[in-house]
Amino acid sequence: MTKKVVSIAAGEAHTLALTGDGSVFSWGRGTFGRLGTGKETDELSPVRVSFRGGSGGRGEPKFVGVAAGAYHSLALQDDGSVWSWGYNILPKVIEQFKELGAPNSLSREQNANRQTTPLKVSSIKAGGMMSLAIDNLGALWIWGNSPQPSSTEEEIFSLVSSSSPLPVWDFHGHTVVKVACGNEHVVAAVSAGEKFSGTDLVCYAWGNNNHGQLGLGDKEGRARPQAISTFGEDSPWAIYEISCGAFHTAILTHKKSYDQEIESRCWTFGLGENGQLGHGTAMSTSSPEPVDGLPMETILISLDCGLFHTSVLSASGEVWSWGMEKGLGLCPDASLAGDDAGDALFPIRHRCSETPGGLFPVPVQLACGAAHTVLVAGDGEKLWAWGRGRSGVLGRGQTADSFVPVPLMWPSLEAGLKRNYESKASFHQSGSSSSETSAMEELSVLREKLTLMERYATVLHVSIFRKSLDQRNLPKSLYDSEVFDIKRELENVMEAADTDELARLKMFYEGMLSAVKDRLMKRRIKEVVKEYIRSLSLGRQP
CATH class of the missing domain: 1.20.5 (Single alpha-helices involved in coiled-coils or other helix-helix interfaces)
Structure with missing residues (x-):
């Protein structure tokens, strides 16, 4: 059973991790049952979430996705069903999706026996107190405390509480590819035509806009999705990642035309009073503006927003953060004296203390909670966390804060190699202490070379295909033959x-x-x- 982490999600003060064998782990604050352990006690290190019965009663199910709101959690099963927990509810399947049936252009489809085909979800997201899902036909569903048109006036939005998933009819005839949500706003990347063909995404936003978090150039709320002109069909920038903080939004793009140069860029808009926009000021903005403090040649592969901070991860293993929490993990050298709140107004790079150059090896993904950040690297074998450590949210077995990235208590390949070496050395009882030291040094050199080659391969793959290198997609001949x-x-x-x-x-x-x-x-x-x-x-x- 592999414990490689393939995906993570962070809520207000808890974190979820999905491993390659389909297991879900949680840690942090336990109130409201957000950890799925059946208790409200905090977990200071990762624990496995139990899903008894599965959606079909066949034992422990396998999962392919996780999402975390402020006080609740979601998990996507490999058969397309969605599980949820929080507010003292144990993990269980959202039965309403079964009752909805599989939509055909968002209409109810029935077979010859007049039986509905269960709806299959392909991706999930959560934020604040709302949840979102995209089904296998590209339709968007939303539930919880979510922005909906007012019953009295169509152009005025209101927060509607719904325990059943509601379809977003505005995208009928199009495919929703990406979606994210903040406390009261939603941003989605939707195909310009009926199907998504690679770069033809249009960005839409709706909901609360009191800080300009919709990126529409004003601070008027929207009851229905409206296109953000900066990322319209004619824009030179193609969207590939979206994230929302409480009242701000961040988007990753790359140029649609290469022009001999590969360039990715991070854009932010909305509330900026804690520096979460990374524009060098505490000013808010209602239109997307690029974060100029990031190196232009960097290829960004992961993005996430906390309540009032933002973090990005590059393909080469560089991590930057900017925003709030009085410099906790963002600008530790701030004096916090006088009017200096210690907020990071520009991107500040975090360094890995274990590698030369401070690069995190074989980066995978990062996630931001209210006041903490979690990073997966080492090809899913290692996790780091930093920020406020209350309730054990950093997963270190304690509650102390950390200004710098520190390893989580997670099983790693390195630990396994070390244990294997030590057991062999103990069994043979034939090597001297000097030979043991030499063997460990040789192992360390080989590991550094492997990390360098994996980083090179990842950067090259992202440069060409615009997506992270996935071991599962490597040519089969690499495994079956010595000749490639x-x-x-x-x-x-x-x-x-x-x-x-x-x-x-x-x-x-x-x-x-x-x-x-x-x-x-x-x-x-x-x-x-x-x-x-x-x-x-x-x-x-x-």
Whole structure:
């Protein structure tokens, strides 16, 4: 049973982790039953959540997704059913999804026996006191305390409490690809046409807008989704990640046209009084603005917002945060004297104390709670956390705060290798202390080389395909044979790629070819100039 973490989610003061074998772990504050343990006591280190019976009564189910609101949690089972817990409710299946039936363009579909086909959900999100789900047909559902049109005036939004999932009819005929929510607002990335083809996403927002968190250029609330012009169909920027804080929003984009350069950018808008926008001031803004404090050449792969802070993760293992909590984990050198609240107005980089250069090895994902951040790296084998540690939210077995990333109490591959080595050494009883030290040093060197190669492969893969390298998608021939036929595998990749992926590959290689030709031309010009100068110095006519 693998304990590699493949996904994490953070609530107000608790965290969920999903492992590769489909298990869910939780830790942190236990009030309202948000941890799913059947108790309200805090858990200072990760504990496994028990799901008795499964949706079909076949024992422990397997899960493929997790989401965390302020005081509740969600988990997505591999059969498309959704589980929820919190407010003193143990983990159980949301039966209303079964009763809704699988929609056909958001309409109820019945088979020949007049029986409804259970709705299958493909992704889940949660925030504040609301929950969202996208089904396998690309329809969006919402429940909890969520923004809905007022019953008296269609253009005025109100928060409606619903225990049953409600469809968002505005996206009929389109595919919802990404969604996120704050305390009272929702932001979604939706296909311009009926189907999503790679870069044709339009960004919509609705709900409370008293701080400009909808990115629409004003502070008027919206009852229904309205397109954010900065990320419209004609925008040069393609959206690939969205996150919402309590009253602010952050979005990751990349250029639709490469132009020989690969560039990703983080945009923020909404409440800025704690520096959570990263614009260098405590001012709020109602229109998307880029976070200029991040290196332009960095490829960002993960983004999350806490209540009043924001964090991003790069493909090379760099982590930046900015925003609140009086510098807790964000700007530890702040004096906190006078008017200095200690908030980080610009992105501040966190460093891994275990690696040269401070890079976190083989990064996977990060998640932000109200006042803490959790990072998964080491290809899912290691977790780090920092921020306020009350209720054990940092997962370290204690409640102390931490200004810097510290490892969680989580089983790691490194620990397993060390135990295996120690057991063998103890069994054979033949090596001297010097040989043991040498073996451990050699193991350390090999591990550093492996980390470097994995980081290189991840950066290269993200540069070309715009998504993280997943071990599950590696060519089967790498496992089955000692020979890797790169020509055949490239043909397989192109055969399996859709039109948009092929177009991106074409742009990438054309850009690279153009850059190479340009570099060769510059070198040729330099050689001609050098030859010209040398001829003049010898008194010869060129």
